[in-house]
Amino acid sequence: MSDPALELETFLQRAPYVRFLGMRAELAGDEMTAILPFSPHLVGNTFIQALHGGVIGAFLEMTALAQLSVAQPAPRVHKTIDITIEYLRPGRALTSYARADLRKVGRRIANVHVEAWQEDRAQPFAALRGHFLLSGEG
């Protein structure tokens, strides 16, 4: 049996890019919440101090990969096949949160939805749908 908290910690610690973003995550049972504190280097629009669209996409994608690493531990990071990012509102200069919903985890392919919000969970500012190629069992 694998320890989900340990799998998550391993995933987050191993990835230099996760540290570059400043992203972390918390587990409550099997439910993971990814957290992205605001930082000036994440800004893509200085006029309205909005998060860069790529940062939002990357945060959603890393959330999906982190949740998959908990659900499907593997020695290698799972691979992204395709993602669609929907931008609903500007990402403001605030802490962002995201949760991933593993819609289908097959033998080789997983379908994942992710939603991100800031102050109000009911008002998401971005969402992602994606397919991921699962690495072999560890």
Add this chain to the structure above:
Amino acid sequence: MAADPETLNLLAQTMAGGTPQSSALGFRLISVSEARGSIEVPWREDLVVDPDTQVIAGGVVTSLLDHTCGLAMAAAASSQPFSTATLDLRIDYMRAAAPRLGVTCEAHCYKLTRTIGFVRAEAWDVDRSDLVATAQAAFVLNRPKPETSA
């Protein structure tokens, strides 16, 4: 409507290194022309997702595609004042980039209506005929409101 080279050039400088995120990632402008833009991101050790493979993170490629699409959008609409917001961005990852290599991206705004811009982008590491990722994006164009008398 064609934009003058000076406007495009100014725009390109602003877009490539002008935002905190693009300069934090080390984006470098390659070129900009009517409705097109190209940017590269050099490989860097802290932009890797799996230290075993030393491959640049997918998230960095996502940022590069989004940013270059924005540049192409700006280059297409540069003849008038406007601001844009990304509606959606679809990315297909064909393969991982080669270890310890940066990625280059070119985007083309192939259709611009009064309110929406449609953009396609391609990203590669060594050879443009062997792509790392492609993207398709839609942007909404916010033009300043006309005077109330209009």
